[in-house]
Amino acid sequence: xxxxxxxxxxxxxxxxxxxxxxxxxxxxxxxxxxxxxxxxxxxxxxxxxxxxxxxxxxxxxxxxxxxxxxxxxxxxxxxxxxxxxxxxxxxxxxxxxxxxxxxxxxxxxxxxxxxxxxxxxxxxxxxxxxxxxxxxxxxxxxxxxxxxxxxxxxxxxxxxxxxxxxxxxxxxxxxxxxxxxxxxxxxxxxxxxxxxxxxxxxxxxxxxxxxxxxxxxxxxxxxxxxxxxxxxxxxxxxxxxxxxxxxxxxxxxxxxxxxxxxxxxxxxxxxxxxxxxxxxxxxxxxxxxxxxxxxxxxxxxxxxxxxxxxxxxxxxxxxxxxxxxxxxxxxxxxxxxxxxxxxxxxxxxxxxxxxxxxxxxxxxxxxxxxxxxxxxxxxxxxxxxxxxxxxxxxxxxxxxxxxxxxxxxxxxxxxxxxxxxxxxxxxxxxxxxxxxxxxxxxxxxxxxxxxxxxxxxxxxxxxxxxxxxxxxxxxxxxxxxxxxxxxxxxxxxxxxxxxxxxxxxxxxxxxxxxxxxxxxxxxxxxxxxxxxxxxxxxxxxxxxxxxxxxxxxxxxxxxxxxxxxxxxxxxxxxxxxxxxxxxxxxxxxxxxxxxxx
Numbered sequence: 001x002x003x004x005x006x007x008x009x010x011x012x013x014x015x016x017x018x019x020x021x022x023x024x025x026x027x028x029x030x031x032x033x034x035x036x037x038x039x040x041x042x043x044x045x046x047x048x049x050x051x052x053x054x055x056x057x058x059x060x061x062x063x064x065x066x067x068x069x070x071x072x073x074x075x076x077x078x079x080x081x082x083x084x085x086x087x088x089x090x091x092x093x094x095x096x097x098x099x100x101x102x103x104x105x106x107x108x109x110x111x112x113x114x115x116x117x118x119x120x121x122x123x124x125x126x127x128x129x130x131x132x133x134x135x136x137x138x139x140x141x142x143x144x145x146x147x148x149x150x151x152x153x154x155x156x157x158x159x160x161x162x163x164x165x166x167x168x169x170x171x172x173x174x175x176x177x178x179x180x181x182x183x184x185x186x187x188x189x190x191x192x193x194x195x196x197x198x199x200x201x202x203x204x205x206x207x208x209x210x211x212x213x214x215x216x217x218x219x220x221x222x223x224x225x226x227x228x229x230x231x232x233x234x235x236x237x238x239x240x241x242x243x244x245x246x247x248x249x250x251x252x253x254x255x256x257x258x259x260x261x262x263x264x265x266x267x268x269x270x271x272x273x274x275x276x277x278x279x280x281x282x283x284x285x286x287x288x289x290x291x292x293x294x295x296x297x298x299x300x301x302x303x304x305x306x307x308x309x310x311x312x313x314x315x316x317x318x319x320x321x322x323x324x325x326x327x328x329x330x331x332x333x334x335x336x337x338x339x340x341x342x343x344x345x346x347x348x349x350x351x352x353x354x355x356x357x358x359x360x361x362x363x364x365x366x367x368x369x370x371x372x373x374x375x376x377x378x379x380x381x382x383x384x385x386x387x388x389x390x391x392x393x394x395x396x397x398x399x400x401x402x403x404x405x406x407x408x409x410x411x412x413x414x415x416x417x418x419x420x421x422x423x424x425x426x427x428x429x430x431x432x433x434x435x436x437x438x439x440x441x442x443x444x445x446x447x448x449x450x451x452x453x454x455x456x457x458x459x460x461x462x463x464x465x466x467x468x469x470x471x472x473x474x475x476x477x478x479x480x481x482x483x484x485x486x487x488x489x490x491x492x493x494x495x496x497x498x499x500x501x502x503x504x505x506x507x508x509x510x511x512x513x514x515x516x517x518x519x520x521x522x523x524x525x526x527x528x529x530x531x532x533x534x535x536x537x538x539x540x541x542x543x544x545x546x547x548x549x550x551x552x553x554x555x556x557x558x559x560x561x562x563x564x565x566x567x568x569x570x571x572x573x574x575x576x577x578x579x580x581x582x583x584x585x586x587x588x589x590x591x592x593x594x595x596x597x
Contacts, residue, residue, distance in 0.1 A: 202264075
């Protein structure tokens with residue numbers, strides 16, 4: 001007996017708060033984005049040089065002021081005071097220029113990094129399989145692309161250089177304080193030690209609250225996206241109140257999470273202010289004592305007060321920067337969670353398989369499949385589709401017809417067994433080559449915003465460079481021109497992604513034309529005529545009959561008249577695929593399957 005299939009799908013669920021038992025360091029967290037800054041090395045270098053010059057200017061200025069007070073003012077040397085004032089003005093002008101340079105440079109870096117991160121994020125989303133999008137809300141993904149990446153932009157544009165510049169300035173100031181007078185310098189730095197201990201202890205909690213805030217924002221975006229995309233149904237069933245309640249709950253949760261995040265991120269502002277005030281009091285009291293005992297000059301006391309300001313002012317600014325940094329790290333966690341995902345459907349090397357018959361198009365070789373957490377949809381299914389034949393898949397709702405068709409198009413991979421396309425494992429085909437061979441028309445086809453021409457030629461490299469006249473000639477040759485004439489503006493008929501301007505039946509017609517134009521070897525129609533009138537359905541059947549004799553067609557339909565001309569019928573239910581033989585036998589199996597359901 002064949003063992004049960006392992007789930008063929010992967011758990012791609014996002015949105016869970018990361019574990020924080022082992023907190024990454026600041027450097028390690030920033031390093032994860034280093035590849036995205038590779039092309040910005042010159043601007044970053046310029047910004048860091050500017051930061052160093054700005055910090056050096058702030059370190060030199062108090063010494064100039066101290067020397068002016070102790071030397072020139074006490075000696076009533078007015079000319080010396082003027083020279084020192086000119087020197088001080090020059091230092092401040094240099095600081096002004098370097099501050100401007102660093103702001104402009106890092107602003108450009110932030111925008112470029114934002115551009116690259118969003119590109120990388122969207123590209124990775126495009127590479128992920130259908131499983132991922134079935135398990136995650138579109139609104140949360142949009143929030144990751146828009147909101148979370150913007151937090152990174154704010155950090156790179158404003159916080160990174162300010163953070164490193166403040167650390168450099170504080171380190172330099174601490175050295176100057178201890179060098180000028182070790183005892184007074186250490187006394188001035190004592191409040192900073194307490195702040196550092198509290199900051200380190202509180203950082204994991206702050207980061208968790210910021211992650212929860214961003215997650216709640218993503219959840220709220222998901223609720224908005226869900227309600228707006230299904231607004232017709234909401235209006236039709238008059239359930240505005242239901243979605244108002246759902247949005248209200250999501251908004252309330254986001255409000256609570258945002259308030260908690262704001263409190264956590266802002267808690268350092270008064271703490272750093274308190275440390276600055278304590279340091280000033282300590283320096284004044286201890287400094288005056290040292291002056292009274294002739295161990296310190298007035299000029300050096302003034303320098304100490306200025307250095308205390310230079311040390312604690314960046315510390316106070318870091319309170320705001322730290323909030324931005326924690327938000328950036330939280331955003332980085334959510335962005336990295338997507339960037340770290342790998343598709344569970346890679347292209348595998350071609351394996352040596354027994355040669356198949358020349359007319360075999362697609363084969364299920366002992367295929368089993370189950371969704372995560374669910375029962376098997378298919379169990380040990382084996383069958384072969386031949387070239388040029390028409391097959392019908394029938395069965396009760398939920399029996400596995402669409403899943404079977406999805407496996408044919410490799411929207412999923414089987415948990416056990418193989419699907420062979422033209423004698424090769426379907427997993428070994430490159431996506432472009434596979435999709436050129438397989439046409440898939442869904443029951444609810446998706447159209448892209450643009451025109452009918454744009455949608456007909458989407459992904460069709462062979463015909464995308466045709467002019468309108470050439471495309472019309474091609475449509476006429478395929479007997480599709482009658483379908484196009486149903487649209488008043490022909491190829492230039494506008495189409496929107498929401499499909500509000502055209503009916504569902506018209507969308508199915510466009511999707512049908514798009515699939516036929518690709519000349520697929522295998523054409524799968526999953527309830528492709530469910531919303532089309534009888535006359536149009538007959539026209540589509542005539543077009544299908546004119547397809548090349550080598551085209552294999554697979555039709556999934558509930559209406560038995562649409563499968564009456566099938567060469568072979570398969571009945572799918574309870575994990576089994578059974579050849580049904582005649583139409584009467586298929587009807588008997590279908591009725592029996594419905595009674596069992």
